[in-house]
Amino acid sequence: xxxxxxxxxxxxxxxxxxxxxxxxxxxxxxxxxxxxxxxxxxxxxxxxxxxxxxxxxxxxxxxxxxxxxxxxxxxxxxxxxxxxxxxxxxxxxxxxxxxxxxxxxxxxxxxxxxxxxxx
Numbered sequence: 644x645x646x647x648x649x650x651x652x653x654x655x656x657x658x659x660x661x662x663x664x665x666x667x668x669x670x671x672x673x674x675x676x677x678x679x680x681x682x683x684x685x686x687x688x689x690x691x692x693x694x695x696x697x698x699x700x701x702x703x704x705x706x707x708x709x710x711x712x713x714x715x716x717x718x719x720x721x722x723x724x725x726x727x728x729x730x731x732x733x734x735x736x737x738x739x740x741x742x743x744x745x746x747x748x749x750x751x752x753x754x755x756x757x758x759x760x761x762x
Contacts, residue, residue: 665690668752669728682733689727691745696720723755724748 662670666688674680692698697718703710726746734740747756 664752665724665726665748668748668754669726669746672746672754672757673730673732677732678735679733679737682731682739684731684739686729686731686741687727688729691725691727693724694722696722698722721750723750724752728757 666685669688673683677683695718696713696716699722700710700713700718703713724747726748728742728744728746730742731739732742743760744757745760746754749755
């Protein structure tokens with residue numbers, strides 16, 4: 644019985660260790676862009692929304708803006724993902740800071756934009 648429980652625990656541990664495509668993309672971005680990538684500590688990564696043409700049109704209309712650039716596009720066409728990324732990392736002075744970013748990704752999980760959320 645102990646062997647079965649140990650085997651189950653190992654399988655669970657290794658299956659949880661796999662990165663999702665979103666996490667993998669963010670990890671690669673962190674390695675390439677942080678001043679001290681070794682100081683990176685992930686707190687959370689969460690997909691907030693999948694933005695389509697229909698959602699973008701609705702957003703423009705709610706703001707009283709025009710949306711002619713989307714008039715000939717299919718309403719279910721994918722535009723981008725928005726992802727919340729919270730983490731700790733060393734700043735330029737070597738002190739750990741807490742960061743909270745919103746990241747945009749295309750259909751291939753390539754990061755197309757990022758901005759910090761005010762604390």
